[in-house]
Amino acid sequence: MVLRLTRRQFIAGSALLGAALATPGAQAQTRPRFLKIDTRTLVVNGKAARVFSLTESGRHSGLKFDPGERFTVALENRLTEPSIIHWHGMTPRPEDDGVYDTGYGAPLAPGETRKYDFPARPGTHWMHSHHGLQEQALLAAPLIVRTAEDLAEDAQEVVVLLHDFTFRDPAEILAGLTGTPASGGGMNHGAMNHGAMSHGTSGGMDLNDVEFDAYLANDRTLDDPEVVPVERNGRVRLRIINGASATAFWIDLGGTLASAIAVDGNPVTPLVGSRFPLAQGQRIDLMLTVPAGGIVPVFARREGDTIRTGLVLAAPGALVPKLPERTPAQEAPVDLSLETQLRAPTPLPARAADMVQEVMLMGSMAPYAWTMDGQTWDTRNRLTVKAGQRVELTFWNHSMMAHPMHLHGHHFQVVGIGDARFSGAIRDTVLVPPMARVTIAFDADNPGRWLYHCHNLYHMAAGMMSEIVYA
Incomplete structure (x- = not known):
């Protein structure tokens, strides 16, 4: 039998x-x-x-x-x-x-x-x-x-990895930004006259310091997007990863509502919406239902631009129309509108901070130099903590570009934006917009030397990286 x-x-x-x-x-x-x-x-x-x-x-x-x-x-x-x-x-x-x-x-x-x-x-x-x-x-x-809970959801898993793509050697791009000779460090794709500085601005902000040849979702553009067949119950868990080197996106579901259930791999109290900001290095898990016979486009719209990439979730029998790569309206800068609403269902245990530190994020487009507390990696101010401490860091952005800040070896809780305190999401990467202050808290429970840096690759390469040290 x-x-x-x-x-x-x-x-x-x-x-x-x-x-x-x-x-x-x-x-x-x-x-x-x-x-x-x-x-x-x-x-x-x-x-x-x-x-x-x-x-x-x-x-x-x-x-x-x-x-x-x-x-x-x-x-x-x-x-x-x-x-x-x-x-x-x-x-x-x-x-x-x-x-x-x-x-x-x-x-x-x-x-x-x-x-x-x-x-x-x-x-x-x-x-x-x-x-x-x-x-x-x-x-x-x-x-x-x-997790076992993931498997019990009876939802189809769809992973989306976003990239910004250039045919140029990345070393040439960095050299063009900094005005220094190229020194290698990436793969040379061939000579195309793209990938230079963008100088885009929005309300005084500097946006998109690098122009790219394409924006990819699972290696494809909207000219030939991936179409994911959805099973008949229509329930999908999207795992979206912003792996772009220098591009923040708005995730746009074309009006379909979804529940944000996790960020950076950590559960959050479900939050319903159809648009979600996603900075470099960040991840978001969305739960949604594709209607019978219908489609749900999953767009990633580049901030400060009209270009987008993405893929399509398609129910059995659905017709998939051509989705234009450009939109009539320019997308807004990625911001903290979602961050202020996210809440961790299991926050850090209540405890006073043993160490409080401000970290100044500084720099400019011209000259192209980015620092933490006025220092580059070579002259960095190491942050020394003690094992077992509750540490609070306030990232204070004194520049006109946003910086997605990533801490290695730990996950932290977002506990403040400006003067407002709250029990926010558990993350490993948080966006700090121009002239903003974002406060994070973490427990020093993994001794060693740990990098923390901007996850805009060119900002990090130009100096915005330091380390936290404890034994």
């Missing part, structure tokens, strides 16, 4: 198994994963480009883990140049963080394999190069860690 299970029964059984594996004292069956850094050919706007790839066993982009699985990964560098991968959203020991600026090891040499083994933190995360400007050349991929 053959036993046939419905999809709902299969998911329910998987959830029970996942819950058992995730129970304290239970040992998950963890199979080693093999992740390869390599190159591939990508066709963008009808032209071929050589870009990087980050695939499991050379096949699937990125990694997905089931409940209870450890992050047990062998990373192989198949490039002819050094590289290293940062596990954005994971909280391992500092030597496993995938950086070397803080003195932990070195990049992987060509042909080298390095092993990692640590508990996988649940949620929608991603991984990307932390070596030179390789991230701009698409050396990034999703990193998804499911």
Whole structure:
């Protein structure tokens, strides 16, 4: 006799198994994963480009883990140049963080394999190069860690990785911004006269300091978007990752309502809307239903511009119309309108801060220089804390560009915007708009040396990076 299970029964059984594996004292069956850094050919706007790839066993982009699985990964560098991968959203020991600026090891040499083994933190995360400007050349991929509750949702999972793309060598772009000679650090795609400074402004703000050739959702533009067939119950969990190097987006569902249920891999009290801001490095999980016979476009609209990218969720039998890449109206700057409303269902335990520190974000477009407390990485002011402390950092932006600030090795809670205090979302990356103040709190529970920096790749490369140190 053959036993046939419905999809709902299969998911329910998987959830029970996942819950058992995730129970304290239970040992998950963890199979080693093999992740390869390599190159591939990508066709963008009808032209071929050589870009990087980050695939499991050379096949699937990125990694997905089931409940209870450890992050047990062998990373192989198949490039002819050094590289290293940062596990954005994971909280391992500092030597496993995938950086070397803080003195932990070195990049992987060509042909080298390095092993990692640590508990996988649940949620929608991603991984990307932390070596030179390789991230701009698409050396990034999703990193998804499911929970038993995720499997029990009976929702179809759709992962969306956003990129900004250029045919130029990223080193040439940085050199053009800073006025210094190019020094390499990315893949040379060929000569096209794009990728220079944009100088876009909005209400005194500087927006989009780099112009790109295309904006991608899962490697495709709206000229040929991915169309995702949706199962008949229509329920979809979107895991959206902004992997762009220098572009913030508004996620626009074309009027369809969705519930934001997580940011940066951490649950939030559900918040309903059809437009959601997403800065570089940030992630958002949205739960929605695609109507029978219908479609839901998932647009990512570039701030301060009319261009957009995205994909389409399509119910069985739905007709998918041509979706223009340009809109009549220019999109607004990404802001903190969502951040002020997000609430963590499980906030940090109530406790007074042991250390309070202001960090000044400073810089300008001309000369192109970005600093923290007036210092670049080479002259940085290390922030020294003590293990066990509750630390509050207030990022005070004294520049006219927004800065998405990312802290390695920790997740923090947003506890203040300006003078307003609240129990906001748990995150690892927070946007700090021009002339704004954003306060975060975290517990110093992972000793080591940890980077914190702007996740605009060119701002970081021009100096906006420092470190937090404790033993």
